[in-house]
Amino acid sequence: MKTKSAAEYTKLSGGSVQRQFKKCGNPNCKCARGELHGPYYYHFVRVGGKLIRRYLKASEVEQTRQACRLRRSEQKEQCSCNHPIK
Numbered sequence: 001m002k003t004k005s006a007a008e009y010t011k012l013s014g015g016s017v018q019r020q021f022k023k024c025g026n027p028n029c030k031c032a033r034g035e036l037h038g039p040y041y042y043h044f045v046r047v048g049g050k051l052i053r054r055y056l057k058a059s060e061v062e063q064t065r066q067a068c069r070l071r072r073s074e075q076k077e078q079c080s081c082n083h084p085i086k
């Protein structure tokens with residue numbers, strides 16, 4: 001099965017890139033003292049009514065962000081109420 005690339009996903013449904021920090025749960029780890037692991041980047045995208053979270057590799061982050069931005073500006077242009085959105 002062919003997996004879709006970040007760009008293909010974004011083209012389909014837009015979505016957004018979010019940065020998260022995590023605790024691993026090990027009480028002896030630095031994260032237990034507030035130094036969380038990360039950042040991890042995820043692409044949140046709605047596909048067929050479901051919110052899908054995809055982990056992004058570092059190399060995909062910038063590309064996906066740009067694709068999301070592009071997609072958002074396309075959606076603005078398609079807005080039916082036709083007033084400028086800023």
Ligand SMILES: [Zn+2]
Pocket residue numbers: 023024025026029030031032037
């Ligand atoms: Zn940890």
